[in-house]
Amino acid sequence: MTNPSDWNKRINPVILGLQPSGIRRFFDLVAEMKGVISLGVGEPDFVTPWHIREACMFSLEKGYTMYTSNRGLLELRQEIAKNLAASFGVSYDPHQEILITVGVSEGLDLAFRTILCPGDEVLIPEPSYVSYAPVTAMAGAKPVFLKTSAENGFRITPELVEKAITPKTKAIIICNPNNPTGATIDRARLLEITEVVRAHDLIFVSDEIYGRLTYVGEHTCVPSLPGMRDRTILLNGFSKSYAMTGWRVGYAAGNRDFISAMTKIHQYTMLCAPITAQIAALEALKNGENGLIKMVEQYNRRRRLVIQALQKMGLPCCEPRGAFYAFPDIRSTGLSSEDFAQLLLKEEKVAVVPGNAFGEQGEGFVRCSYSASINDLTEAFRRMESFVRRRVSKGKVLTFSPGKNEIIKEGICQTI
Amino acid sequence: MMPGEKCREKEILEIIENDARLNTEQIAVMLQTSEEEVVRIIKELEEKKIIAGYFTVINWDKVGEEKVSAIIEVKITPQRDLGFDAVAMRICRFPEVKTVRLMSGAYDLVVYIEGQTMREVASFVTLKLASLEHVLSTATHFVLKTYKLQGTLIEDDVEEDRRLLITP
Numbered sequence: 001m002t003n004p005s006d007w008n009k010r011i012n013p014v015i016l017g018l019q020p021s022g023i024r025r026f027f028d029l030v031a032e033m034k035g036v037i038s039l040g041v042g043e044p045d046f047v048t049p050w051h052i053r054e055a056c057m058f059s060l061e062k063g064y065t066m067y068t069s070n071r072g073l074l075e076l077r078q079e080i081a082k083n084l085a086a087s088f089g090v091s092y093d094p095h096q097e098i099l100i101t102v103g104v105s106e107g108l109d110l111a112f113r114t115i116l117c118p119g120d121e122v123l124i125p126e127p128s129y130v131s132y133a134p135v136t137a138m139a140g141a142k143p144v145f146l147k148t149s150a151e152n153g154f155r156i157t158p159e160l161v162e163k164a165i166t167p168k169t170k171a172i173i174i175c176n177p178n179n180p181t182g183a184t185i186d187r188a189r190l191l192e193i194t195e196v197v198r199a200h201d202l203i204f205v206s207d208e209i210y211g212r213l214t215y216v217g218e219h220t221c222v223p224s225l226p227g228m229r230d231r232t233i234l235l236n237g238f239s240k241s242y243a244m245t246g247w248r249v250g251y252a253a254g255n256r257d258f259i260s261a262m263t264k265i266h267q268y269t270m271l272c273a274p275i276t277a278q279i280a281a282l283e284a285l286k287n288g289e290n291g292l293i294k295m296v297e298q299y300n301r302r303r304r305l306v307i308q309a310l311q312k313m314g315l316p317c318c319e320p321r322g323a324f325y326a327f328p329d330i331r332s333t334g335l336s337s338e339d340f341a342q343l344l345l346k347e348e349k350v351a352v353v354p355g356n357a358f359g360e361q362g363e364g365f366v367r368c369s370y371s372a373s374i375n376d377l378t379e380a381f382r383r384m385e386s387f388v389r390r391r392v393s394k395g396k397v398l399t400f401s402p403g404k405n406e407i408i409k410e411g412i413c414q415t416i
Numbered sequence: 417m418m419p420g421e422k423c424r425e426k427e428i429l430e431i432i433e434n435d436a437r438l439n440t441e442q443i444a445v446m447l448q449t450s451e452e453e454v455v456r457i458i459k460e461l462e463e464k465k466i467i468a469g470y471f472t473v474i475n476w477d478k479v480g481e482e483k484v485s486a487i488i489e490v491k492i493t494p495q496r497d498l499g500f501d502a503v504a505m506r507i508c509r510f511p512e513v514k515t516v517r518l519m520s521g522a523y524d525l526v527v528y529i530e531g532q533t534m535r536e537v538a539s540f541v542t543l544k545l546a547s548l549e550h551v552l553s554t555a556t557h558f559v560l561k562t563y564k565l566q567g568t569l570i571e572d573d574v575e576e577d578r579r580l581l582i583t584p
Contacts, residue, residue, distance in 0.1 A: 027582040040582035130584045179584075301431070301446035308445045351581055374438065 014137055021130050022357030026341060030351045037380040038351040039368040042179065044243040044324070046371075048280070049291045052242065055283035056276050064275050070267040071259075072100025072251070073278045079285045080251055088221035090229055096256040099263050100249065100273045100281075104209045107235040107252040108173075109135050110262040111205050115233075116141040120170040125156055127327075127358035127365075129179050129207070141170070147361050150329055153318050154181045154361075158192040165200050172197060174222075175207040177214055177322020180358045180367035184321040187220040194225050204232040209250070210323040212241040212292060215300045217321065223253070230255040233262075240323070241292055242284040249277040299324050302370040302377055309381035310368075313388045324371045327355065331364040333391035341366055347390075348383035421457075424449065428457055429466070434567075436470045475570045477562070485514075485530045485559040486537050488545065489523040491552040500524055503550045512540055523555070534558065 008016060023040075030036055047053075071077065077094035085091045092098050101107040108131065116122065118140040124132045126145040133143040144164050148154040161172065174193075177184045185193070197204050206222035223232040237250025252262055266272075306326050310317045315328040330340045337354035344350050344366075353369075355362030370377060427447055431438060440458065444451040461467040476483050492503045500518055504525055508516050515528040527545070531537040537558070546554050562570050 021584060023582055023584045027580065030581045036581060038581040041579050042583040043579060045577065045579070304445050304448055305442065353582060353584075357584075374435065374442070378442070 014140070018134050018137065023130060023353055026338075026351075026353060026357070029342065030345060033345065033349065036345065036349045036351050037372070037376050037383070039370070039372060039377075039380055040351040040353045041369050041371055043245040044240060044295070044371050045373065046243040046295055048242065048244050048247070049284075049288060051287055051291075052244070052280050052283045056280040059276060059279040064279060066275060068100075068272045068275050068278060070263055070272055071098070072273055073275070073282065076100060076278050076282045076285070077251075079282055080253070083285055084221070084234075084253065088224040090221060090224040092253045093256070097253055097259050099252045099259050099266060100278055101235075101237075101252055101266065102250070102270055102273050103239060103248045104207060104235045104237045104250040105131065106248075106266070106270060107233075107237070107250050107262075108132070108205070108207065109138075110265050111233045111235065111252060111258075112136055112139040112141070112171075113265055114258060114261045115171055115203050117170075119168060121166060121168045123161060123164050123169060123172040123202075125174060125178070126360070127154070127180055127355060127362035128173075129175055130358060132173050132175075133359075142168075144169070145359065145361075149361055150316075150318070150365070154178070154183050154327075156185065156189075156193060158196045161193055161196045165196075165202070169200065169202060171203040171205055173205040173207060175209070176219075176222075177210040179210065179323055180325050180353065180355065180362065180365075181318060181327040182320025182323050182325040183318055183327075184214055184217065184219070186217055187225075190220050190222065191225060194222065194228050198227050198231070202231070204228060206232050206234050208234060208236045209240050211236065213296060213299060213324060214322040215296070215303055216319070219322070233258055238281045238284050241295075242281075242288050243295065244277075244280065244284065247274075247277040247280055249273050249281045299370065302372075302374060305374065305377060306368065306370045306381070309377075309385070313381070313385040314392070315388060324369055326368045326370065327362075327365050328368065329364060330366055330388075333388055334394075335391065337363050337366055344384060344387050348387045350380045350383050350387075352384075424453075425457055425461060425466075428454060429461065432458075432467075473566050473568050475562070475565075477570075482532060483530060484532070484534050484537050485528065486541075487557045487559065488527040488529065488541060489555040489557075490525040490527055490545065491523050491554075492525065493550045493552060494524075495550060503548065506548060507545065510540070510544060512537075 030038065030040065074094065077098040077100065080098055081092045081094040101110065112135050116139040120141040121144045122136045122141055123146055124143050126147050136143045146156055146160050146164055148156060194204065204222055208221060211219040223229040223234050233252055233254040235250065235252055238247065239245040252259065303320060310326060310328050314332065315330060317326055317328040320326045333340060335343065337356045341352050341354040344352060353367040355365030355367060424447065428443060431443055431446065440454045441451050444454045458467065492500060494500050495502055504516055504518065507513055507527055512529050512531055513527055514530055517526050518524060519526050529537060529540060531540060541554055541556050545551065564570060
């Protein structure tokens with residue numbers, strides 16, 4: 001018992017085998033430096049609007065400090081149901097088909113633990129959010145990656161899905177708009193994908209946390225597509241749309257069997273989402289629309305500045321259409337994602353996230369978040385430009401092609 | 417005027433109201449339009465006095481500059497055909513007067529004035545303002561502290577960026 005490595009033997013090998021998030025490693029590096037402008041932040045730079053914070057404080061004054069029902073405050077579930085019906089024409093029974101979770105992160109864990117058995121396979125696009133594969137593994141199932149690449153605009157095609165399906169495939173998870181690429185999937189393509197999903201009787205786990213942050217075209221809610229409501233577990237929350245990341249509140253919506261089963265796990269592991277956060281979420285839904293529209297407008301303006309800045313420095317990039325990320329191709333600098341991020345940090349004090357943190361298909365790219373002030377964005381991209389110019393002029397050009405020196409529009413890059 | 421023009425004007429105004437230092441090129445990119453158009457629209461807005469000036473929000477308290485500001489409620493007798501406008505305009509012309517507004521309620525005009533000392537403000541009110549023809553009465557309130565100005569919080573350390581530098 002004296003050798004510390006002995007304790008590792010007592011740890012569940014699945015957990016032992018999980019890789020710590022690539023973002024974590026980079027975070028430690030950034031945290032040591034001063035004067036850094038960070039484009040590496042995956043959350044809004046807005047603080048939660050005051051009316052939401054104020055509503056929460058009022059609830060504390062009134063003594064709302066107790067548990068809620070396992071499923072969450074009924075009033076909040078009703079408001080969510082109303083909102084989904086009004087926005088997307090998809091109806092859920094707030095009593096049985098909606099569960100308030102501690103962010104989409106918990107919702108994802110509940111969904112996977114509910115539907116996955118050991119040996120099942122889950123289709124996960126790559127690059128995509130860092131937790132899909134680990135949560136799949138923790139549920140005892142196997143992640144199968146839908147490898148998208150810049151060459152096909154990080155597009156998920158029905159063929160790609162079809163090819164990855166085996167008799168063991170149980171579910172597919174898609175985040176639309178996508179983190180880290182900022183790409184969105186339009187309705188027509190989603191219809192094609194869901195056709196395959198239905199043909200193979202899969203469950204669709206739809207992470208729509210960035211849905212309201214769609215700048216080009218309209219967001220399509222997967223359960224609103226024909227035949228998809230009952231085979232979809234819709235995950236969403238308040239973090240990104242209402243700048244409420246730290247409150248940890250989200251929801252899952254789906255057929256009553258899925259939601260009841262998820263509620264069982266939730267009641268034994270989480271009991272309920274914090275009541276203060278639920279009350280804040282209720283206020284956000286009831287009175288937050290105007291604030292949300294203003295924030296979306298601001299992200300959109302910054303997004304255009306980012307697109308222009310990337311064009312100017314000659315980094316090809318699929319048009320970011322949602323969320324608040326751009327995912328430029330940095331291969332023309334001859335650097336790997338990690339080297340690019342590390343050298344940019346060291347030489348110019350600008351932090352971006354290496355693309356390979358989102359899966360090996362992200363190699364050759366970096367994620368730049370534009371949830372930063374215009375001043376910071378302008379300065380960060382000025383520094384990044386001089387960094388890129390220095391690198392490119394060093395002759396380390398491997399794959400630079402001037403023809404690609406533009407934002408790739410419609411057609412090539414609509415999808416993840 | 418083109419149909420989208422009004423909308424564009426409004427967008428430009430919103431942007432520069434929050435940050436007048438953005439240059440026309442940046443504004444053009446943010447609104448997906450040409451720089452020439454932004455320049456033209458801003459020029460028009462200036463000519464129409466819709467854009468009435470460019471100012472900086474300064475917290476003079478921190479400069480250590482001794483300044484006194486006061487809000488004065490003014491009751492006046494409206495004049496035939498001119499209403500309150502003629503008196504209001506007379507008051508506006510004093511350079512120490514920063515803002516003048518016609519109000520509903522218990523008084524007619526609210527006048528924001530700034531001076532070097534309390535005595536200076538007081539003498540302005542008694543000698544210049546209260547003695548104006550048609551001014552019935554004044555009530556002066558000195559400003560003790562400013563918390564928020566032009567939509568901007570003046571205090572330090574309010575809502576600074578507390579986010580982690582890198583998050584997924």
